[in-house]
Amino acid sequence: MLCVSCSAPATPTGPPPTIAADSTVHVAAGPQYLRGAMHRFFWGKHYRKVWAVPVEARVINLRTAIPGGFTPVREGGSFQTKNLRLVTRDDLEYVLRSVDKDATKALPAQFQKGMIANLMKDQTSVINPYGAYIVPPLAKAAGVYYTNPRLVWLPDDPALGNFRQSFANALYLLEERPDGNQRDSPNFGRSARVESSRKAFTNLIYSQRYRVDARQYLRARLFDMWLGDWSRREDQWRWASFPAAGGTVYRAIPRDRDHAFFKFDDGVLTRIISWFKTNYQSFHGKIKLQNVEGLNRAALPMDKSLLAYLTANDFQQVADSMRQQLSDGVIRQALQVWPQQVYNLVGPEFDAKLRQRREQLPAVAAKFYELLARDMELPGTDQAERFVVTAQSRWQLRVQVYAMRDSRPDSLLNQRTFDARETRSIKLFGLGGADVFDLQSVPDARIALSIYDGAGQDTIQQHATHTKASLANITVYDSGDGNTVRVMPKKIKVEAYKPRAEEFDAAGWLLRHRLF
Structure with a gap:
């Protein structure tokens, strides 16, 4: 009542x-x-x-x-x-x-x-x-x-x-x-x-x-x-x-x-x-x-x-x-x-x-x-980005992400230094756009680094070698759609693969968020 x-x-x-x-x-x-x-x-x-x-x-x-x-x-x-x-x-x-x-x-x-x-x-x-x-x-x-x-x-x-x-x-x-x-x-x-x-x-x-x-x-x-x-x-x-x-x-x-x-x-x-x-x-x-x-x-x-x-x-x-x-x-x-x-x-x-x-x-x-720090996923966008990977020390790895501009210097979007005592793996996702992955120096195997090219014709390039190939733990996943891959095969693994939907572009990435 x-x-x-x-x-x-x-x-x-x-x-x-x-x-x-x-x-x-x-x-x-x-x-x-x-x-x-x-x-x-x-x-x-x-x-x-x-x-x-x-x-x-x-x-x-x-x-x-x-x-x-x-x-x-x-x-x-x-x-x-x-x-x-x-x-x-x-x-x-x-x-x-x-x-x-x-x-x-x-x-x-x-x-x-x-x-x-x-x-x-x-x-x-x-x-x-x-x-x-x-x-x-x-x-x-x-x-x-x-x-x-x-x-x-x-x-x-x-x-x-x-x-x-x-x-x-x-x-x-x-x-x-x-x-x-x-x-x-x-x-x-x-x-x-x-x-x-x-x-x-x-x-x-x-x-x-x-x-x-x-x-x-x-x-x-x-x-x-x-x-x-x-x-x-x-x-x-x-x-x-x-x-x-x-x-x-x-x-x-x-x-x-x-x-x-x-x-x-x-x-x-x-x-x-x-x-x-x-x-x-x-x-x-x-x-x-x-x-x-x-x-x-x-x-x-x-x-x-x-x-x-x-x-x-x-x-x-x-x-x-x-x-x-x-x-x-x-x-x-x-x-x-x-x-x-x-x-x-x-x-x-x-x-x-x-x-x-x-x-x-x-x-x-x-x-x-x-x-959250244990396994990292760093996506780009459907615009062109440059991912710069630099080994800071045997334990540390820095990732910088830049927006690529046609007529202007690249602009820093994000950066972070990862420590192997916290992080065991990092995945970089280019998504869309003609992305560039610059390996300025090759980190050792304490952090597993994976590079996913996604859509667009990307460039994956290695600028420096490592003293011991056995210490590298990097895999490039190449979808074979016209990418340029310039790395030392004995140091960096290159694998052909068919990208899953959520690894391919921005629309696919939304699948991770249960929004499509």
Whole structure:
């Protein structure tokens, strides 16, 4: 039963619009997740009590919530979350995201009913239904972009039109949709153009004019780990673009915090499952360093591409600054955003865990760097690049990537010195364009170097020899489409090969990012 009152719940501070409401309701997000002791023993306590407690939510009227109202335009969402996109009279976009989830849609049709479906639906209780609600003040303090979810109850509103049957009488998070012109949104950096991951990555690998603010992305990724948010695949991001010298720089906007504060391994059977599904990392007070790899598996293709030129010092500087910014006061204030009923259940627990995890950020950053540094992939673009490889010492290898200009000197795009004590392999991908791979000096075998020519007629040339051929560990993969290869065969292996799609050009490289 819904209880109507006139008081308004606490909501996160953020940009307009302010949602008008004549009333509020008291409603539980998911009382069906309450289970008996035996079920909880095997399948976990999770956040069942949080799902079952009634909280206060604003009743939203789509026509009067803001001046000009909201117009529903499109249904969307993933296998779990049901979304409804809304637009304002100023063409700003918002989205209603269902608080309750239904993962059974990911199952084959024959399994979407019955015991398997019921168990899968029951595991929605691993999610804190109000977890996303406390993220904005934490993200703001950490220097990470964020959306501003507001808890609303959508009644059987005639303004829903054709969406009325599917969306009426349910609890939602209403938040800005990061897309297009966001000059009035400080939480998106006031970017005049926010783009999807598909658009941003297409630009990044087709043209040298685009780049990502890697340190800002790293900050967002460490913030993910602090929250225990393991579901950070490419579609969970948008990209705020800004003019920069010679082109455009992108800064990351995380979205969809459904899997932040995940609590899975507190049942006998769910704990066993977590041994095999190592990406299902639970939100504990301690981040186990051996679990950092699993925690970041979903975002690995992005991390390898976007963080390739950051050093261990960069990782530590970002982690240290975040540790200072996420003070005890910031954490306490963020938790006060929750409805009092929710805070009473899990507020003190979250306060303690967030403070414990904050202290681990430098160690987690070091482990994250170690994992990424092990095997490096350095792509070019579909424009012409020159890759310069220089042995700095027996242990160190420097890679510099230049943009090749017809009538101007080559321009340095990226560079990094790799150490064999951290890195065991480096792969260079020319992708498109007439690229040049200059081996200024041949490194020894401590780092395996592979060169993939990709599309275009490339040049691979060796400028110096090595005193011992046995110490070289370099392989040139020649697709045989008119490349010029000038290397000493006894020192550098040349192998004919047929490039896989993701090794060939920019369009193929997007396959690594699950965007095609």
